[in-house]
Amino acid sequence: MFKVNQRLEIMVSNNKEIIKYHSRIEEITADRMMLAMPMSKGYPVLLRPGDIFEGKIIVKGNVYCFTSAFVDKKIVPLPVWIVSAPYDIKKVQLREFVRIDTILSVQVQSLSSEQQEISLNLQTRDISGGGVQLVGKQPINIGVRLALTLAVPDAGSVQANGEVVRLEQPDLERPLFWIGVKFLEIAEKDRSKLIKFIFKKQLERRKKEL
Numbered sequence: 001m002f003k004v005n006q007r008l009e010i011m012v013s014n015n016k017e018i019i020k021y022h023s024r025i026e027e028i029t030a031d032r033m034m035l036a037m038p039m040s041k042g043y044p045v046l047l048r049p050g051d052i053f054e055g056k057i058i059v060k061g062n063v064y065c066f067t068s069a070f071v072d073k074k075i076v077p078l079p080v081w082i083v084s085a086p087y088d089i090k091k092v093q094l095r096e097f098v099r100i101d102t103i104l105s106v107q108v109q110s111l112s113s114e115q116q117e118i119s120l121n122l123q124t125r126d127i128s129g130g131g132v133q134l135v136g137k138q139p140i141n142i143g144v145r146l147a148l149t150l151a152v153p154d155a156g157s158v159q160a161n162g163e164v165v166r167l168e169q170p171d172l173e174r175p176l177f178w179i180g181v182k183f184l185e186i187a188e189k190d191r192s193k194l195i196k197f198i199f200k201k202q203l204e205r206r207k208k209e210l
Contacts, residue, residue, distance in 0.1 A: 001059055002028060002086065009056040010038055012047065017166075021045055026080050032071065033086070037079040044079060055086065063092050099128035100201050106134060107149040111161060115144045124150070125178055129195045131162060134179040140164050146181060155193040160186035 002025060010021045021038030028034075038045040047053065047070035055066050066086035074080050103123050110118040118140060125133040132148070140146070142164050150158040166180030183191075 001064065001089070002033065002057070004028060006057060008035070010035070011054045011056070012045070012051075013053075017168075023081075026078060031085050033068070033083050034074070034080040035083060037073065037081055046073060047081075053083075056092075063098065065090050065092050098195070098198055098202070099126050100198050101126045102201060104153075105151045106132070108134070108140075109147045111145040111147055116141050118144065118146060122179075127194060127198065129191050129198070131165075131180065131182040133166075134181060136177050136179055137175050139167055139169070139177045140179050142167055145184070148181065150194075152193055152197050155197055158186075158190040158193050160184075160190065 004025055004027060006025045008023055008025065010023050012019050012021070019040075021040065023038050024036040026034040026036055049071060051070045053068060053070065055068060057064050057066070065088075067088040068086050069084040070081060071084060072082040074082060103125075104127065106122050106124055108118055108120045108122050110116060120136060120138075122134045122136045125135045127133075127150075132150070134140075144164045146162050146164065148160045148162055150160070152158050160183045162181040162183045162185075164179055165182045166178075168178040168180075170176065170178060
């Protein structure tokens with residue numbers, strides 16, 4: 001299942017949020033793997049020996065999650081993480097985990113007049129079959145339920161009802177907010193439109209990397 005040069009996603013928790021990094025398998029031994037060192041804003045990401053993290057790989061169209069532990073780092077000849085052999089390997093549903101960074105136009109309205117009143121035209125920061133992350137100039141409170149209409153290229157509009165589950169302000173000096181919305185209600189035909197769009201974008205990006 002695990003092969004050299006295979007791309008993977010690393011998920012690290014900092015007790016406040018789960019941060020995702022992209023990496024690649026550089027070497028595999030009986031009890032270790034070497035992963036290309038993840039980078040964040042041009043700087044290497046390092047963990048403490050023994051720190052646990054989760055990873056995700058795609059094999060023949062199926063998504064698998066696994067757990068591993070950071071062991072050490074090596075800088076020469078290539079900067080890598082040395083990690084333990086993966087364990088707790090589980091096959092998961094694609095729609096639960098595949099998420100891509102992309103900009104789509106979204107019409108957003110609050111579902112209840114008893115909550116924060118919302119009527120905005122926003123853009124996505126990323127999307128998945130299970131939710132979206134929106135970018136806006138004003139915050140939307142956690143727990144607010146929204147009606148969303150997404151404009152999906154070559155697929156028309158996708159409608160869903162969701163709930164705000166995460167709110168971040170990446171730069172406190174700028175009035176810009178990242179708003180995480182989990183879908184509560186979405187027709188399967190609309191979810192399929194999103195998933196097909198996501199797979200198409202992934203394929204386009206992989207071709208560019210070749």
